Amino acid sequence: MGTVVTTAYRPTAKTIADAERIAADLGIPFISRNKRPIEALHMEERSDVIVAMNERLELYPLGKAEPFFFHPNSAAFRTKRPLASDPLIEISGLQPGERFLDCTLGMASDALTVSQWLGAGGKVVGCESNPIIAFIIKEGLKSYSMMPHLTEAMQRIEVEAADAVEYLKSQEDDSFDVIYMDPMFTEAIAESSNFSPVRNTADMGQLTGEWVAEAKRVARRAVVLKAHFRSTDFEAFGFKRRIRPNTKFHYGVIQTG
Ligand SMILES: C[S@@+](CC[C@H](N)C(=O)[O-])C[C@H]1O[C@@H](n2cnc3c(N)ncnc32)[C@H](O)[C@@H]1O
Structure with a gap:
């Protein structure tokens, strides 16, 4: 099963040009919409469908009626609160101007919150191994305009459509101050999220010894893990767990310097 790209229900010159560009960038077929509803496209193409709308890209994984989009x-509400007390920022000890690698970019909510905190002198790179999710998020970060106070922080995030371990292997020792990983929970949590439509599309890969070893080599100061409160990965890989009462997930830290 692959992915195809089409236009909104009523194509415009812009959505046709966008869809053609996306087809070329991702090496996937461009198909004419022909006023077909998403359900009909799924039945006839047997593929996930990217829809180029005027204002954003939407991904409809096969069989899903709800789209995934950036x-x-x-980050919308976290960046309205004092950022120094955001749990991820506080636990990782990040300071404005530092370098942050998010190994598991997903919707980029964590990366965006951190990018806003690090400011113009900081650096944020996000790895996402699913190339379609990476593409939708990369385009969204470049073009989303409804929260102008976050525009610069969005545009500073560098998206790498790559497996985190492969990316880490290509990096020099101490290239980032903090490295973060937030793999998919194996245990589904009842939480409505814009990520739900791609829950079965995302990379379900879990932490490995090689991943943690590479992150420790590349992180100058700390490696941070977010996982379900029942996860045993904290102890298995040597992270010091920070218990957060009444939350479904915990953070853990390995100090590297
Ligand atoms: C739980 S989500 C991350 C959510 C993210 N922290 C946010 O703020 O939106 C995990 C994401 O990491 C991706 N992923 C899982 N394993 C990966 C790997 N080895 N390298 C890169 N991305 C990975 C998944 O495809 C998924 O999109």
Whole structure:
């Protein structure tokens, strides 16, 4: 099963040009919409469908009626609170101007919150191994305009459509101050999220010894893990767990310097 790209229900010159560009960039077929509803496209193409809308890209994984698209998600409210007390920023000890690698970019809500905190002197790179998710998020970060106070922080995030371990292997020792990983929970949590439509499309790969070893080599100061509160990965890989009462997930830290 692959992915095809089409236009909104009523194509415009812009959505046709966008869809053709996306087809070329991702090496996937461009198909004419022909006023077909998403359900009919799924039945006839047997593929996930990217829809080029005027204002954003939407991904409809096969069989899903709800689209996945870029949105600041939790970063929208986290960046309205004092950022120094955001749990991820506080636990990782990040300071403005530092370099942050997010190994598991997903919707980029964590990366965006951190990018806003690090400011113009900081550096944020996000790895996403699913090339379609990476593409939708990369385009969204470049073009989303509804929260102008976050525009610069969005545009500073460098998206790498790559497996985190492969990316880490290509990096020199101490190239980032903090490295973060937030793999998919194996245990589904009842939480509505803009990520839900791609829950079965995302990379379900879990932490490995090689991944942690590479992150420790590349992180100058700390490696941070977010995982379900029942996860045993904290102890298995040597992370010091920070218990957060009444939350479904915990953070853990390995100090590297
Ligand atoms: C739980 S989500 C991350 C959510 C993210 N922290 C946010 O703020 O939106 C995990 C994401 O990491 C991706 N992923 C999983 N394993 C990966 C790997 N080895 N390298 C790169 N991305 C990976 C998945 O495809 C998924 O999109």
